[in-house]
Amino acid sequence: LAHNPTDGLYPPKHKKKEKTWWDKDQVMQFFKETQSFRPRHLQFFQMAFLTGMRRSELAGLKWEHVDLASEPPTIHVKDTLQQITGKGLVTLDPKTDSSSRKIEIGPMTVSLLRSIQGGQQVMKVDLGPSRQSSSYVFTRPDGRPIDPDQATHDFTDIVRQTDLPPITLHDMRH
DSSP states (O other), X not given: OOSOTTTTOOOOOOOXXXXXXXXXXXXXXXXXXXXXXXXXGHHHHHHHHHHOOOHHHHHTOBGGGEXXXXXXXXXXXXXXXXXXXXXXXXXXXXXXXXXXXXXXXXXXXXXXXXXXXXXXXXXXXXXXXXXXOOOBSSBOTXXXXXXXXXXXXXXXXXXXXXXXXXXXXXXXXX
16 A cells, blocks of 8 residues: 555544442442342442452452451452353452552451351351361352352342442442
């Protein structure tokens, strides 16, 4: 070609989609709907709202990275858990260097974590040796870690069943 046919053309400007966030009442409505429709991930969603952690960071959170005795109590984000096609659930490093971080948590989050811990102790007693030993904070009843993809699907399904403005699980970070 003697000249570039795209000379003088400008690509269309990317228009940012306006973000939607929920207010406190909408968040509480979501928790109520979650309790009714899909209670298995209620605590996972509550923790996402309270901490702003990514879903893979929540799924990969281990008890050894939770310090409820420090002042203030903290969560250390050191691992992520992701579903990789052909490999299943895989533990990886956080998304970026700055994603490896310490999060100071408040009384509501401490209470939630203690509730999760207590629930896991009850499941150990109820299921006995059939429950897998796990160091993960968020587990299935049998002790295996939760699948972050399943949490996302459940979140989307719950939002669709309500009259709440549509947001994604990732939007809760903001």
